[in-house]
Amino acid sequence: MSGPVSGQLVASFAGETELLAAVRTVRERGFRVHDVFTPYAVHGLDEALAAPRSRLPWVTLAGALAGLTAAVGLQVWCAVVDWPLDVGGKPANSALAFLPISFELTILLGGLATAAAFFWRSGLGRRFEPRLAAPDITDDALVLVLALDDGREGEARELLRAAGAREISTLRETRETREAPEETAA
Amino acid sequence: MAAEPIALRLPWVEGNPSLRQITDDVCRPLATRPSKSWMACFAVALAALTLGAVSAGYEVATGIGTWGLNKSVGWAFDITNFVFWIGIGHAGTLISAILMLFRQKWRTSISRSAEGMTIFAVMCAGLFPLLHMGRPWFAFWVFPYPNSRGPLWVNFRSPLLWDVVAISTYFTISFVFWFVGMIPDLATLRDRTPAGWRKRLYALLSLGWDGSRRTWSRYETLSLILAGLATPLVVSVHSIVSMDFATSVIPGWHTTLFPPYFVAGAVFSGFGMVMTLLILTRRVMALERYITLRHLEAMAKILLVTGSLVGFCYLTELFLAWYGGNPYERAAFWNRALGPYAWAYWTMMTCNLFVPQLMWWRRLRTSVPVLFVVSLLVNVGMWFERFVIIVTSLHRDFLPSSWTMYKPTWVEVGILIGSFGLFFTLFLLFVQVLPIIAMWEVKSVRAGEAKS
Numbered sequence: 224m225s226g227p228v229s230g231q232l233v234a235s236f237a238g239e240t241e242l243l244a245a246v247r248t249v250r251e252r253g254f255r256v257h258d259v260f261t262p263y264a265v266h267g268l269d270e271a272l273a274a275p276r277s278r279l280p281w282v283t284l285a286g287a288l289a290g291l292t293a294a295v296g297l298q299v300w301c302a303v304v305d306w307p308l309d310v311g312g313k314p315a316n317s318a319l320a321f322l323p324i325s326f327e328l329t330i331l332l333g334g335l336a337t338a339a340a341f342f343w344r345s346g347l348g349r350r351f352e353p354r355l356a357a358p359d360i361t362d363d364a365l366v367l368v369l370a371l372d373d374g375r376e377g378e379a380r381e382l383l384r385a386a387g388a389r390e391i392s393t394l395r396e397t398r399e400t401r402e403a404p405e406e407t408a409a
Numbered sequence: 410m411a412a413e414p415i416a417l418r419l420p421w422v423e424g425n426p427s428l429r430q431i432t433d434d435v436c437r438p439l440a441t442r443p444s445k446s447w448m449a450c451f452a453v454a455l456a457a458l459t460l461g462a463v464s465a466g467y468e469v470a471t472g473i474g475t476w477g478l479n480k481s482v483g484w485a486f487d488i489t490n491f492v493f494w495i496g497i498g499h500a501g502t503l504i505s506a507i508l509m510l511f512r513q514k515w516r517t518s519i520s521r522s523a524e525g526m527t528i529f530a531v532m533c534a535g536l537f538p539l540l541h542m543g544r545p546w547f548a549f550w551v552f553p554y555p556n557s558r559g560p561l562w563v564n565f566r567s568p569l570l571w572d573v574v575a576i577s578t579y580f581t582i583s584f585v586f587w588f589v590g591m592i593p594d595l596a597t598l599r600d601r602t603p604a605g606w607r608k609r610l611y612a613l614l615s616l617g618w619d620g621s622r623r624t625w626s627r628y629e630t631l632s633l634i635l636a637g638l639a640t641p642l643v644v645s646v647h648s649i650v651s652m653d654f655a656t657s658v659i660p661g662w663h664t665t666l667f668p669p670y671f672v673a674g675a676v677f678s679g680f681g682m683v684m685t686l687l688i689l690t691r692r693v694m695a696l697e698r699y700i701t702l703r704h705l706e707a708m709a710k711i712l713l714v715t716g717s718l719v720g721f722c723y724l725t726e727l728f729l730a731w732y733g734g735n736p737y738e739r740a741a742f743w744n745r746a747l748g749p750y751a752w753a754y755w756t757m758m759t760c761n762l763f764v765p766q767l768m769w770w771r772r773l774r775t776s777v778p779v780l781f782v783v784s785l786l787v788n789v790g791m792w793f794e795r796f797v798i799i800v801t802s803l804h805r806d807f808l809p810s811s812w813t814m815y816k817p818t819w820v821e822v823g824i825l826i827g828s829f830g831l832f833f834t835l836f837l838l839f840v841q842v843l844p845i846i847a848m849w850e851v852k853s854v855r856a857g858e859a860k861s
Contacts, residue, residue: 239856259622262428262597263853264629268622277630283638301553301562310564320566323649324574327642331578334638338585341631345624347592347616360620361597363428363852 231257232369232379234388235357239265242365245386246271249369254379257370260360279337279344286336287329294328295321357390368394421515421854423698428852431699432597435846438694439598443841446693454833461827464820465540473543475820482803482815487537488653489795490825493678494534494832495576495650496671496791499643500679501527502583505590506639509632514857515707517850518699521594522690523683524587525845529835530682531580533828538572540824568652575649582642586635589628592618594844647675654798661741661802664729670722674791677715677761681787684708688781690840699846702775709774712787716765719794723762737807745801749814753797760790 236242242265246256256272259265268274298321302308307315342348357366367388369379376393383391426434443451468475478485501523508516539545551573553563563570595615602608618624648668655667684705691700730742745754764786773779805812817825839845 260620261622261625262620263593263849263856264625265622265856266853269626272622274622274626277627279627279630279634283634297553298565302565306559306562308562308564310566313566317566323568323571323645323652324565326645327571327574327578330638330642330645331581334582334585334635337631337634338589341589341627342616345621345627347618347624350617351612351615353617353619355600355619358600361593361600361618362432 230371230376231394232371232376232383233356233392233394234367234369234383235359235390236365236367236387237363237389239267239365241387242367243267243271245367245383245388248382248386249367249379252378252382254375254382255370255372257368258356259368260356260364260366262359262361262363262365265365279340282340283333283337287333289336290328290330290332291325293332294325298324421518421701421703422851423701426698426855428855431848431851431855432601434696434698435594435844435848435851436598436601438840439842439844440602444693447837447841450693450833451837454830454837457826457830458834459827459830460823461825461830464823464827465536468540468820468824469543469545473541475818477816477818477821479813479815481806481811481813482800484541485796485800485803485815486817486821486825487541489792489799490828491534491537492650492671492795493792494530494537494828496647496675496678496795497682498527498530498534498579498583498679499647499672499675500683501525501530502579502586502639502643503676503679504683505586506636506643509636510640514854515704517847517854518701518704519683519687519708520850521587521590521847522687522840522845523679524583524590525836525839525843526679526683526686527583528580528587529832529839530679531576531583532835533832535576535580536828536831537824568649568656571649572653575646579642579646582635582639586632586639589631589635590847591843592616593620593628593849594847596620597848598844644672647671654802659802660735660737661745661798664726666722666725666729670719670726673715673718673722674761674794677712677719677765678787678791680708680711680715681784681791684712684780684784685788686836688777688784690845694840694845696846699851702777705777705780706771706774709768709780709783712765712783713768716761716768716787720762720765723758741802741805744805745797748801748805750797750801750804753793754801757790757793757797760786761794764790 234245236245239261242259242261246259246268250256250272259268259272261268269276299316302321303315309315313320355361356368357364360366367383369383371379371393380391422431476486501520504516504523505520509520539548542548551563551570553565554560592615595611596618599608599611599615602611648671651667651671654662655664657663687700687708688705691697727742727746730738733739745751764783767773767779767783800815804815
């Protein structure tokens with residue numbers, strides 16, 4: 224990815240307090256956090272990483288507007304333009320009666336578009352056996368993956384250990400070794 | 410980090426389990442062979458489902474004449490069961506969406522099973538309009554599609570069509586919400602299940618989830634948006650169901666009270682069903698630590714609130730029938746309370762208005778046997794509510810010469826039993842194959858409690 228000596232340091236934590244403290248410390252010391260893997264959504268992590276807000280709500284808005292337009296268009300075209308059928312003497316364009324279906328389709332397309340965008344952006348469904356940073360991240364391990372852009376590995380290890388990491392290992396940035404950590408220290 | 414004053418209160422998960430312990434407790438029942446009690450329940454559910462399939466098959470092959478409907482009572486059992494099952498579903502959405510927006514932590518232990526219940530209940534509900542069509546293979550006629558009859562479009566002004574769209578939307582969004590909520594837990598199962606068909610199934614369903622911070626961040630946004638969308642949706646669905654009746658001119662149906670009245674009733678009946686299911690599930694699956702007495706008590710309080718709301722609607726209806734001065738409306742309610750179906754009316758009143766009032770007492774709210782009986786009575790009462798609304802408003806038509814009585818045939822009863830069979834078959838399969846407690850959500854609540 225970046226630089227000839229690049230690699231990653233994988234530090235595993237037992238609790239979110241330690242993890243959050245570690246994230247703050249390493250960022251203050253100028254390290255780049257590659258990613259964080261956790262068994263549940265840790266609140267405060269996005270803020271600690273100064274991560275940008277998700278743009279998913281815009282997809283919802285677009286989907287909802289598309290749903291609304293489609294619903295109103297379909298109903299008006301069918302019931303007013305294409306074949307204005309007299310039902311109980313009601314006017315062809317009885318707009319109020321079109322409200323429930325317009326509402327439902329707004330919700331439907333808004334929700335489906337957001338879910339689809341989520342799957343697409345997160346790359347879910349592309350690979351069914353993901354390379355996990357540590358075997359326990361879907362169980363009880365909170366894992367911080369640090370990018371070693373400039374090789375300050377010793378310093379990084381020390382910081383992470385001081386922050387309470389229970390396990391630290393190094394990943395060299397080559398396709399073959401990414402799956403197996405080459406070295407483990409308690 | 411704002412430390413919440415949660416330390417002053419009892420924790421929602423008992424016994425301070427570690428994160429690993431939570432994984433183990435929830436996943437253990439899935440790795441073992443089904444217990445004897447599960448097998449026994451499954452056999453009963455399958456038998457009921459078979460009875461339903463036979464009854465439905467006979468009805469479809471012979472015709473709607475196999476039902477007890479007549480000229481005055483043109484729909485009865487089918488629509489009663491339809492409204493009943495749709496209502497059951499609403500508690501699932503309320504727990505997972507509305508309580509999520511209100512950041513109620515107690516919902517985490519029960520949301521997954523309640524959402525599952527929603528999906529299965531909506532499936533059961535959908536069965537009834539389908540069967541009432543008589544020729545269910547023409548069900549696609551209810552959708553607006555270009556056809557060779559003109560094209561003749563569906564009537565967009567009809568509440569029955571609104572229903573079709575509302576229920577389809579409700580089912581789709583609930584299903585997406587349920588599935589998305591399960592992905593992290595399916596990944597947990599994938600990583601701890603030994604190689605075999607189960608592991609492959611979990612790997613397929615978890616879509617390669619790797620717990621990355623970026624994914625979690627988007628995931629939380631998605632959950633919040635889906636909750637925000639599902640909340641007005643759930644209110645709209647039962648409002649639209651109530652318009653099937655309210656937009657007609659039948660005394661007893663033609664009232665603006667119906668939408669809120671139906672929504673309150675739906676949540677009430679749904680919580681009754683959640684309570685019944687969870688009292689059984691926590692026992693059979695040994696999950697008392699996660700679905701605690703406190704959870705049951707919180708649900709009992711919701712039963713009390715919604716039951717009182719429903720009771721208030723009953724009394725409002727009665728009052729307005731008298732105060733409104735419309736002789737037909739007055740006659741319809743007089744007939745409900747004192748006519749030939751008075752037994753059904755008073756069953757409804759007892760189960761829905763009086764029984765939930767027992768929940769004022771803490772001693773009763775925290776007694777599992779009492780809660781179980783109350784939850785069953787709520788289910789019975791809410792089924793009768795729909796029966797009373799539908800049948801008693803129809804059977805005495807405007808002309809006394811059209812007055813008649815309605816009695817279900819064995820075919821209708823068989824289909825009702827069959828719908829319970831379908832519901833429990835699906836629910837039992839669910840508790841055996843999928844994680845019924847949202848592990849990742851419970852873990853985050855646990856972590857929050859441990860911190861303070």
